[in-house]
Amino acid sequence: xxxxxxxxxxxxxxxxxxxxxxxxxxxxxxxxxxxxxxxxxxxxxxxxxxxxxxxxxxxxxxxxxxxxxxxxxxxxxxxxxxxxxxxxxxxxxxxxxxxxxxxxxxxxxxxxxxxxxxxxxxxxxxxxxxxxxxxxxxxxxxxxxxxxxxxxxxxxxxxxxxxxxxxxxxxxxxxxxxxxxxxxxxxxxxxxxxxxxxxxxxxxxxxxxxxxxxxxxxxxxxxxxxxxxxxxxxxxxxxxxxxxxxxxxxxxxxxxxxxxxxxxxxxxxxxxxxxxxxxxxxxxxxxxxxxxxxxxxxxxxxxxxxxxxxxxxxxxxxxxxxxxxxxxxxxxxxxxxxxxxxxxxxxxxxxxxxxxxxxxxxxxxxxxxxxxxxxxxxxxxxxxxxxxxxxxxxxxxxxxxxxxxxxxxxxxxxxxxxxxxxxxxxxxxxxxxxxxxxxxxxxxxxxxxxxxxxxxxxxxxxxxxxxxxxxxxxxxxxxxxxxxxxxxxxxxxxxxxxxxxxxxxxxxxxxxxxxxxxxxxxxxxxxxxxxxxxxxxxxxxxxxxxxxxxxxxxxxxxxxxxxxxxxx
Numbered sequence: 001x002x003x004x005x006x007x008x009x010x011x012x013x014x015x016x017x018x019x020x021x022x023x024x025x026x027x028x029x030x031x032x033x034x035x036x037x038x039x040x041x042x043x044x045x046x047x048x049x050x051x052x053x054x055x056x057x058x059x060x061x062x063x064x065x066x067x068x069x070x071x072x073x074x075x076x077x078x079x080x081x082x083x084x085x086x087x088x089x090x091x092x093x094x095x096x097x098x099x100x101x102x103x104x105x106x107x108x109x110x111x112x113x114x115x116x117x118x119x120x121x122x123x124x125x126x127x128x129x130x131x132x133x134x135x136x137x138x139x140x141x142x143x144x145x146x147x148x149x150x151x152x153x154x155x156x157x158x159x160x161x162x163x164x165x166x167x168x169x170x171x172x173x174x175x176x177x178x179x180x181x182x183x184x185x186x187x188x189x190x191x192x193x194x195x196x197x198x199x200x201x202x203x204x205x206x207x208x209x210x211x212x213x214x215x216x217x218x219x220x221x222x223x224x225x226x227x228x229x230x231x232x233x234x235x236x237x238x239x240x241x242x243x244x245x246x247x248x249x250x251x252x253x254x255x256x257x258x259x260x261x262x263x264x265x266x267x268x269x270x271x272x273x274x275x276x277x278x279x280x281x282x283x284x285x286x287x288x289x290x291x292x293x294x295x296x297x298x299x300x301x302x303x304x305x306x307x308x309x310x311x312x313x314x315x316x317x318x319x320x321x322x323x324x325x326x327x328x329x330x331x332x333x334x335x336x337x338x339x340x341x342x343x344x345x346x347x348x349x350x351x352x353x354x355x356x357x358x359x360x361x362x363x364x365x366x367x368x369x370x371x372x373x374x375x376x377x378x379x380x381x382x383x384x385x386x387x388x389x390x391x392x393x394x395x396x397x398x399x400x401x402x403x404x405x406x407x408x409x410x411x412x413x414x415x416x417x418x419x420x421x422x423x424x425x426x427x428x429x430x431x432x433x434x435x436x437x438x439x440x441x442x443x444x445x446x447x448x449x450x451x452x453x454x455x456x457x458x459x460x461x462x463x464x465x466x467x468x469x470x471x472x473x474x475x476x477x478x479x480x481x482x483x484x485x486x487x488x489x490x491x492x493x494x495x496x497x498x499x500x501x502x503x504x505x506x507x508x509x510x511x512x513x514x515x516x517x518x519x520x521x522x523x524x525x526x527x528x529x530x531x532x533x534x535x536x537x538x539x540x541x542x543x544x545x546x547x548x549x550x551x552x553x554x555x556x557x558x559x560x561x562x563x564x565x566x567x568x
Contacts, residue, residue: 032232090137091286130203361393399423491519
């Protein structure tokens, strides 16, 4: 059936309380995504929560709550029960936000999925989840496959005119999502013959409970991606840690640059700002556009944003002709996460934007953020100038950290080992994969696979991934370290380092670099720069200058694709 309703759009409240820099910061109160908005609904219901669409229509917390309440009620009326798993796919749109929070309010477990996944991967993940339905945001329809096995697809559409009423419709007829699979055909009225929803879904469903809020997939292919269950308590602890680390409050606003179906965008760019009472602008077409980004910042009055280094580099490359200046873009900091930020890019961003650039570190298994660099105070840059030493990702934001050597013992301050994480944000393990859980967890400690060290002040410095180390005749080389040096080279915008098979040394160091617009350095110039800053065995034996490097959907460097393209 198709269910429709209209909700009155509330105008923004021009007076909202702000967090004073002289007062102790108080993180928002919440127990998970289900009550994420409660504090704001009590204290500032008329404040802007979202700015959506090409027309940049504002939605207040009151209006957003009205949409969530109605969709949550409809999900229950359609037969979904508490702790059922619901997949959610779509771009960064109001449909995605409402569906996510409505499902949480209805007591469902939500699994956000990338709408661009190929049909075999999408179907495999839905089977593994035991998803009862897939809720699809209208803007994602052109990007999604037409067949997802026997899982019905419910389409949510929300119209947000500049004035008047918001129209919301949830179409539960299933449409053609079962075409090519031998599933039931639509009847004459356009409804699929599902009848009552089945409650015997296989997959992860038996291992989830009402304590669970989300299931996120780790990066990787269908064969390697793992399902990570996150409880309401995990989400609450992560959101509170992010808010506290940057002292987010009602005076803050951001632009949702990162996709919301990954932890970076979901936790840092959406849930934390809303919990803090701030405003989130969802860009037109539901995705990042460098062409409109600074207009979005201006329209939202954004005080911060978070992105991967690739996006920071794109913005930096275009800044000379597009950055409107500090008076127009009132940023107080910029956050970088999900991949190493080169020192050169960080310094250049700070000079250009005039605000601190803060590196954070996290993973799906820790409900996104585990550590971050900090501001010295609200709106006050940390002491010193420029970006801290390469690889620094700050101090813990609510978890315990260990640096563990190959012998399983803790390493002393300054010594490199594997980073282990434990705390209230860390997942209990992987769904349906006891072998990987046993390999990845020890007494609640998650083995991250990242190499790093802790200094005496508790600051974490990352040096690379264990699995990415290049073994050149017994010398272990961190690609991230070599990339950081390369990125500071003459005219270099981005670098990728990869192993090249070698009969004598086992592996040699290969590198591919992208140069900045207008720059024309040759390979000899770049290698000369490296020789002055790297150990002889770290200097690339092969260097190619290319127009572009492959990236994952999150914008991080796709190392597997890099090796396949350049290592032969």
